[in-house]
Amino acid sequence: MxxxxxxxxxxxxxxxxxxxxxxxxxxxxxDDPTMTPSSGVSTSGTAPGDGSPASDGGDDAALVGEVLSAIALAHRTARANVRVHPQLTDLLRPFETLHAAHGAELGTLPTTTGRVSARGEDDAAVRARIGRTEQLLQRRLVAAAGVADSGPLALTFASMAGAVAQLRTTL
The missing domain is CATH 1.10.287 (Helix Hairpins)
Structure with a gap:
């Protein structure tokens, strides 16, 4: 498939x-007895191998690394802004939680660097920056779903993109 x-x-x-x-x-x-399901596709939603969606070939391993970096940046952005702007905790904590779960699904979130928050910003500026970060992540996940060699990994990326899109509506 x-x-x-x-x-x-x-x-x-x-x-x-x-x-x-x-x-x-x-x-x-x-309905077609001449068609048989591909033996390389798992119907459980995970790739053959260790049971994780990221366990396919080397091309997908590099793709997973790139996606993990994008998720890590979004996670760090949400987390840092929760600390710097505690009045937005209820709004931003779900983003932090979602990205941590997605990172765990794919492996381990790498360390990211750079400034992702600023003291003294008003709430609208923080929301706009978080929105841009989340939109970039969503686009990256959609693009990754389109190029993943593994069908289950593509589905995982697509599902993650959908989750990010849904959560973005709260901004």
Whole structure:
């Protein structure tokens, strides 16, 4: 199953679920006895290997590293701004928590450097900066989903992008 087919199946499953359809009717191999599922694709949502979405080949390993760096920057930005702007804790803590969970899903968040917060900023400026950081992360996750060799990894990235998009609506 190709990455695009897998992503399409996920979207179709969501639409079918909303319409009350059975997921069994979405299996493209159910009506065609000549088609068999690919042995390289896991139906559990993880890649063959150690059970993590990032356990496929070397190209994906580099991609996971790049994505982890982007997640780490967004995590650090949210975390630093919670410390510097405690009045925004309720707004920003979910971003910090989400990025920590996504980092754990893919491996370990690397250390990032650079200034990601500033004392004395008003709340609107902080929200705008967090919004830009989150938008960049979301775009990076979408792009990564499009180029990942592993279907399960592409689905993981797409799911993460969706989670970031949903949380961005709170800004």
């Amino acid at each position: 190709s990455r695009r087919t897998a992503l399409g199946a996920v979207l179709a499953a969501g639409a079918a679920g909303a319409a009350g359809c059975s997921l069994d009717s979405l299996d493209p191999t159910s």
